[in-house]
Amino acid sequence: MSTLAAPGGRAASAPLTGHETEPTLFEMSVPGRSAHQLRTTGVPAGSLDELVPAEHLNPDVVPIAEVSERDLVGHFTRLTHRQFSVDLGMYPLGSCTMKYNPKFCDAVAADPGLSAVHPGAPASLTQGWLEILATLEEKLCLITGMAAATLQPAAGAAGELTGLLLMRAFHEANGDERRRVIIPDSAHGTNPASVTLGGYEVATVSTNERGLVDLDALKATLGPDVAGIMLTNPNTVGLFEEEIIEIARAVHDVGGLLYYDGANLNAILGAVRPGDMGFDIVHMNLHKTFATPHGGGGPGAGPVAVAARLVEFLPGPKATRQGDGSFAWRTPERSIGRVHGWHGNALVLARALAYIDVHGGDGLTRVAQHAVLNANWLRHRLREILPAAYDRVCMHECTLQATGLKSKYGVRGLDVAKALLDEGFHAPTVYFPLIVDEALMFEPTETESVQTLEALAQAIERIAEHAQSDPESLRHAPHHTPVSRVDEARAARRLIATADAAR
C-alpha cells in the first residue's frame, strides 16, 4: 500500500471566482420575468372567479419570484459551489455514515417505472412496487435477524417512535401498564424525544469507564414498570456493548423489551444481528447504512423490524407476498395503524434494495469489516494528537478528544473541526456524545481509501502544529470557506427566518 498516492477524499478545489454572497431568488426577481412553460391543453379557460366563489379568493397576489430560467440556473448552480458534499470530499461526520452513495441507485430511483407511479393506484396496477417492498422487508429481516418489518417510517426518529408505539401496544395487549423506558446517557437526542412522544418517561442509565452501559446501574434501574430499553450497538461512542447478552437477559427478566437503534448498523452487517443479540424491535437508517444520499438533511427511511411476538402490531397496510406469487396490501390484525401518509419513502426503499442486491450478503459483510477497519486505523493513526476517549478497538467510528490541545493551547475541538474545513475535509461530529469532553467523533466509512485517511491525519497534524504556533488564528478558522465563522448567537437572538422578516 502506498500512502504516497494522492488522496482521493480531499476537496482540494480552490476558489473558483468572486467573493460576494449569492443574492436571494427574491433579490434577483424582476416584475414580469418568468421561466415556466406549460403544456398546451385546449381546456376551456374560464376565469377563476367564475369557478370559485369570491369569498374564497385571495384579493392579493402572493409573490413567489420572477426570474428567467437562465437566472434560476445561475442562482442554484452558484449555490452548489458554496456547498460541501460527499462527492466533493471526505465527510467523516460521526454517527452519520457519510459513505459514497452509488449513482446507480440514483438512476434506479429516477426510473419513471418507479417514480411516476401514483401511491393510490390499485395493487393490481402496481405489482412491481409491491414486490420491491415485500422483497426489501424480507432482506432487512435477514440482515437484522427479525421476523417482519414495516417500511413506513420516513426516518430513524420516526422509526423510534413507531417502535415505542409497538412496545406500548405489546404491553397493553398483555394488560400491563409500564411507565419508563431506559436509555443510556450517551444516547442520541432522538431517543429521549421519541420516548416522550411514545408516552413514556425517560430513565437514564449511566455509562461506565469503559464507555459501555453500566450493567449494575442498569439492574438497579430495572423494575416491573420498565417498558423497555433503547440501545444502539455499537453505541454512540463507537464501542460494542460487550455485555449485551446480560443486558438483554436483565431487561427481559423484568418483562421489558429491547429496542435497537439501527443508526450504527453499518458496523455489524454480517457480523452480528440485533435479533441474535436479543433485541425485540429494530429500526434501520437506510440513508446511513443502505446508501441514500442525505440530501442536505433528508430524505431518509427508517424501517422497523420486530420479533415474532410483535408482528401482529406492525403498522399497515403492508405489501405482502401471496401464495400465488402475486402481492397484496395487508394490515396486521392488531396493527397500531398508519405511521406515514402513504407507504413510506418508497424511492428511498427502492434504492436500498438495489444497494443490497449489488452487494449481496458477502458484500454487506465486507462493508462492515472495512468500515470498522478504517475507523480503527484512523483512531490508531491519530492517537498522539487526538487520543480516543476509550483506547481500544472501536467499531465503525471513533470518539477522539481534543482535551490535550485545549489544555495546552486553548484550542477547542470546535476550532479543530473548523480548521479541517480549510483543509478541504468536512468536520467530524463535535461535542457528541455529550458525555465525552471535547469529543470529536470520526466515522470514515468503508468507501474512503487509506490514502484519504492518511491525508486527513496529516491535515490534523498540521492543525496541531498551528495550535502551537498560532492558536489565535485557529480560533477564527475557517478562513478559506465561502463564509468565515458564522455568528450563530445573533441568528438566535433575532430570528430572521424569511426574506420578509423585519431586519
Added chain:
Amino acid sequence: MSTLAAPGGRAASAPLTGHETEPTLFEMSVPGRSAHQLRTTGVPAGSLDELVPAEHLNPDVVPIAEVSERDLVGHFTRLTHRQFSVDLGMYPLGSCTMKYNPKFCDAVAADPGLSAVHPGAPASLTQGWLEILATLEEKLCLITGMAAATLQPAAGAAGELTGLLLMRAFHEANGDERRRVIIPDSAHGTNPASVTLGGYEVATVSTNERGLVDLDALKATLGPDVAGIMLTNPNTVGLFEEEIIEIARAVHDVGGLLYYDGANLNAILGAVRPGDMGFDIVHMNLHKTFATPHGGGGPGAGPVAVAARLVEFLPGPKATRQGDGSFAWRTPERSIGRVHGWHGNALVLARALAYIDVHGGDGLTRVAQHAVLNANWLRHRLREILPAAYDRVCMHECTLQATGLKSKYGVRGLDVAKALLDEGFHAPTVYFPLIVDEALMFEPTETESVQTLEALAQAIERIAEHAQSDPESLRHAPHHTPVSRVDEARAARRLIATADAAR
C-alpha cells in the same frame, strides 16, 4: 427596469475549500483498485490467447488508472469546481454566442429513443430519426433562405470546408478553373485554413474605416479566377455589411459564389436571411445559434445550406421525405460525397430542432432582437471606459478597445480580461479580430438580463479604477481563481502533453 435588482449572471460563489491543485487520475491510482461492474453474461470464457494469435497480443499491460468509484466521483466533481461555465455566470465571449442552453434540450438528447439508436440500423427501423433530420433541414432552409442543406458537418469549420468543396464542385461542373477565394482581413481563422484545405488560395480584402469590407478594394481583387468570397454578416467586429447587395453583385458578376459563415447568425434570425442577401452557400453553427452547450470546446454541428443551383452537389446520403410521408436516405446525383463517418452530430441536430420548435419563428426573431439590444446597450454603457472600435449601432456583439487604459496606465486588454475573472465574469474575446488594436469583443447574448449587463459594467468600472490606482496588481490578475496567471510560454517551450512525458 430596476438595475438595482441583484445580477443573475455573476458567479459570486466564493471559495469552497482547500487550496491545492487536484491530483491527476494517475496520481490517485493504486494497483488493484477498480470501479467497473460488468453484466453477468454466461458467455463461455476462453482466454485471450486461445482466441487471438500470439503475435497480435501486447505482451505488456497498458496502464489506464486504478481508482475506486468513490475516488472517481470525487476527482471529477472537484475538477468541476475548478471550471467556469455558462451555468455559473455570464460568459460574454465575443463570436462564441455563449447563451444559456435550455436543460430541456439536454433531456431531448438523453432520451434512449434517440441516443440508443445505432447509426447503421436500416431506415425502416429509424424513421423517427430520419424525420428529425429532414424536418430540421427544412426549417434551417427557411431560416437562412436556402434551397437544401446537408447536416453532416460536425462543426463550423467542417461546414466551411464542405462549402468550399461545393464551390469547387460547382465550378468544375461548369468546367471553369478558379484559383482564389477572397476573405476579409477580419475573418475568423478557420476561414483561411478552410480555403487552403479546399485547394484554393486566400486573397485578403481589407476592412475600411467603417469596419466593413472595402468595396473598392474588393472590386480591385475580383477577377475571373475568383471562385468566391467568404463573409460573415454581421462580420467579426459585430457590424452589418451594409453594402452586401453591391458585394454580392460584384462577386456574382465575375462568376464567383458567396459563402456565408453562419457563426454570427444569432444576430439576424428573422430579420434578414443570407439567401436574400445573395449568398449561395451558408453554414450554421448550431452550437452557437441553436443552443447546444459548448461542452468545453465541442461538440457542435455545422450544417451547410445552399442555393438551388448547388443542391445536386450536396453530400449524401440525406434523410429525405418521400411522397408517402415516409423517409429514406438519398444521395444527390453529383454529390461531393460523405463529409462525416455517419450522419453528422445527430444528437446536436435533434437538440437544435427542439430549440427551434420551442421558439418558433416568432421566438427566434425575438432572440436576435434581444441579442442585438443587449450588445448595443453594453456598448453604449461602456463607451467612456472602453470605446467601441467603430462607434455606431452594432449587431449581437461589440468590439471595444482598451487602448485608452493601455496608453494611460499601461494596462492591456488582456489584463482587463483577467481582472474580470476575479469579478466573477468570464472574459470577453481578447485580441480578435486581429485588425482591431487591443480588442475586447463582448457578446452578451439574449439570455442575460439588463441587471447582469449592469453588473458587468460596474465590474469594468471598478477595474478601470484599479487601472489607475494599482495598475501593477491588475497586470498580475487574476488573484482569486483556482490558479493564478498561467505560464503559457513555458508550456510551449517544453511540451508536457501527457502524465508520462519527461519532466
Added chain:
Amino acid sequence: MADYLPHTPEDVASMLEFLGMDRLEDLFAHIPAAVRLSGGLAIEPGVSEPDVAAIFATYTSANPARANNLTCFAGGGAYDHEVPAVVRALAGRSEFVTAYTPYQPEVAQGVLQAIFEYQTLIARLSGLPISNASLYDAATSLVEALNMAHGATQRQKMVISAGIHPHWRQVARTFAHGTGHDIVEVPLKNGVSDWASVDASGAAAIVAGYPNYLGVLEDLSEAKALATREGALLVLGADPVAASVLKTAGQWGADVFVGEGQVFGTALSFGGPYLGLFACSEDQVRRLPGRIVGETVDSNDRRAFVTTLRAREQDIRREKATSNVCTNQTLMAVTAAVQLGWLGTRGLREVATRCAQGAHYLFEQLSGLDGVHAANDQPFFREFALRLPSAATGVIEAMAEHGVLAGLALSALGGARDPSIEGSTEDVLIVSVTERRTKEEIDHYVRSLKEVLA
C-alpha cells in the same frame, strides 16, 4: 461479487498490520461469540449493477399505473404536475444531494440559503410568518401541529374535520396512542364539516381541510369562530397549489398551516419521499418542530445563513424537545424552492387556475352521464367526489383498460365507512385534474367512463 470498497487485499493487510492484527475478523473478536453470526448473511451473493438493473426492469414493467402509461386523474394529496428538466437538473446537483444536515454553516451556505428561500416561499403561501425547513410528509405535519397545539394549550382534545385526508387522520390516531391525544372527528355533511355535531369544548386544536380532501371549498369562518371560542389553535390542512390563489391560512385566521409539498417539483414517487409543509404564527415559533434556518452574518460581516433556535431540538432539548424529528426532507424542500422559482408568481397562479379549469370542465362532462352523481353540491377547486352506479374500485380497474387512472376510491382510502361521507363509501370516486391534462385526455376520460358504465 460487487461493491464500492477501495481497499485492495494489500491495503487491508498493511492496515491490519498497522493495528497489530492478522485478520479482519480480529476487529470483531470482542463481540461475544455466542451472538456472532457464523456463516454470514443468508442473502444471495452480490451481482453487478447491470444485473440488478435487469431485476428492476421486471419490477418497473409490472407497474402499469405509471403516469407515462396511464393518464393520471388520481389526486388525494399526490398530483401529476409538470416537473421540467431544468428543475430536475438543478435539484439533482450532487452538492445538494450528497450533503448532510448543514451542521457546518461555513461550507453549507448552498443548502442553507436554498432552505431559507424555501421557508420564505412557504410562509408567503400560508400567509403566516414562520416556516420550518420541512417535515416528512403532510400527515407528519398534521401530527406535529397537534403536538404544537397541545404544547400551546396543555389540552388533549383534537377536533379534526373528516375533510382531512383519511390517511392523515389515521396517522394522527396512531400517534395519539403515545401522546394520549383525544381525537374527535367531525363528520362532513354534504361535503362540509358539521362542526355543530361534535363537542369541541376544551379543544386544543380545530383542524380543517382547505380545500378538503373531497375538493370542497369550505367556509372556514365557523371553524375560526370555534377555535377562538375555545382558545384552540386553528390548523389548516391546505392544498399548497390552491393556496396560491385562495384566501391564505393567515387570512382565515389560522395559527398553523400544514400541507403536502409533493406538488412542488417532486414526482409521484409511489408516495415518498414527499414534503411535509409546516408554517405557523410568530407566537408558536418556540414550539416549532424541526429545523429552521435563520439569516445572520459571518465574522467578516457578510450575510450568512445558519440553522437556528436549536434549543428546541432533540439533540439539545432531548426528552423535552418540541419534536423528535432529525433527518427531514430537505432535498424536497430545495426542490420546491427550485420548482417555485421556475413557476414564478404567474406560473404558480397559472397552474392553480388550470387545475380548477380542468376539474370543472371534466365535472361538467361527467355530471351529464347517467348513474353518475356529484357526491355533494358544494363549490370545489381541483378535485371532486362522484357517486358511481357501481363500486369505484371496479371502475378504476376497468378504466385502466382505457389507459386512464380514473381517480381514487374512497373505500380504499377510508374503508367501508368514513365520516367524510354519508352512507357507504363503496361507490365514491375522487377525481382530480392537473394543469398537465389536455382537453383530449379529459374527453377521452369521459368517453371511457361512458363505455365502462354501459
Added chain:
Amino acid sequence: MADYLPHTPEDVASMLEFLGMDRLEDLFAHIPAAVRLSGGLAIEPGVSEPDVAAIFATYTSANPARANNLTCFAGGGAYDHEVPAVVRALAGRSEFVTAYTPYQPEVAQGVLQAIFEYQTLIARLSGLPISNASLYDAATSLVEALNMAHGATQRQKMVISAGIHPHWRQVARTFAHGTGHDIVEVPLKNGVSDWASVDASGAAAIVAGYPNYLGVLEDLSEAKALATREGALLVLGADPVAASVLKTAGQWGADVFVGEGQVFGTALSFGGPYLGLFACSEDQVRRLPGRIVGETVDSNDRRAFVTTLRAREQDIRREKATSNVCTNQTLMAVTAAVQLGWLGTRGLREVATRCAQGAHYLFEQLSGLDGVHAANDQPFFREFALRLPSAATGVIEAMAEHGVLAGLALSALGGARDPSIEGSTEDVLIVSVTERRTKEEIDHYVRSLKEVLA
C-alpha cells in the same frame, strides 16, 4: 409563444430609451431594406417544452432500432458498450457541459486537466507519445492523418487499405477533392490487405485497419515494411477497445493512430457526436491537428494546465494552419476520460476480452448453420463478416422481427461492390458482439437466424 428571454417589455423600453431608440426594429434599420425580411420567418409559432416533448415522443416511438428495444449486434465503429450511471452523472456536470474552449486557463482547469488525462490515456492505448484533445470522429481523424502525411512528405499519394471502414474511405475521397490527394485503395483478399496489388511508390501514407473493419487481425509487418521502404507514414485505424490488449500502434511501428472513441462512454447516438482519436509520434507534433493541452505552472508555481503549441492552429496560423478544426468534441473526450477511469486497467481489458469471447462464441454457433459461411478464414477480434444465402438487408429486417439488430449489411456501407471483399457485397453481413451481450441473447440470435433463413 415560448422562449428563454429575460427582458420584460419595460426592460426593452428603457433599454431602447437608453439607446435613444423607439422600437427594436430601429436596431436593424441600417440593414438595407431591399434584403430585410418582411413578415418574419415562415416557421410556426413557438410552443412550450411539454408540447415539443410530445412531438419528439412521436419521433422516438418511430425508432424501433433503439438498443433498449432491439438487441444490438451491429458494430462498424459504433458499439453498444456499458455506460454506467456514474459516468453519465460526472460527464454531465454542467461545468463540463456549458463551458467554452478553455481560452482562460485560470478558470478552466477542470476541463483542461480532464483533457490532459484523456490525452495521457489515448497516448498509452496507442503506444505513441502524443495525443490531441479530440477531433470530430474517426473519419475526420483519418483525413487529418493524411494531411499530416502530406505535410511530412510533401507527397500526394495515400495508400489506404480497404480494411478501413468504407465510410471513412469515402470521407477521405471527398476531402481529397480539395487537398488533391491521390487516394489508392488496397483491396482485401480473403479479408487481408493485398498490398502487393497496388503501386505504393512515392506514397505519403500507408493506412491499415487494426482490426480491419471486417474484424480481421491483419499482420501489419508488411504495411510497416512498405511504409519504411517508401518513407511514408504508417497510419493505423484501430479499434480503441481492442487496442487495450492488442499490439499497440507504437509497437507495430506506426506513426499515427486514429480511431473512433465512441466506445469510451458515448451512447450510440445515431452516429454522433462521436470522438475522433488522434495520436502520433514525437516528430509529427508540430503538424498535429487541433488543440493539445500541456502542463505548466501558474505565477505561484502551482501546477496548471493550458492549451499549447497554439502556433499550429487556425486562429494564429490562418491559411498555413495544420488543420482548420476549431470546435472539436471535448465533451466526449472528457467522457472518455471518465469512462476509462471507471473501467480502469483491468476493466478495459475485461471488456475487450469479453467482446472477443462473445464474438467467437457467436461465430462458432453461426458457422454451424447451413447456407451461412465465414466471408474469410482469418483470425478476428470482436467482429466478423458472414456470407448469407440471401441479401443481408433483408435478413436484418427479418431479424428485427425477432427483437435483434443482426448486424450491418456491407452493401449499405460500401455499395454493391467494395474492394474489401471479392464479388458482390449483397449477401455480406458484419456481426459484432460487445461485453453487454449475454449467452442467452447470443443463443437467441442463432435460433432467430435459423428461423429467418429457414
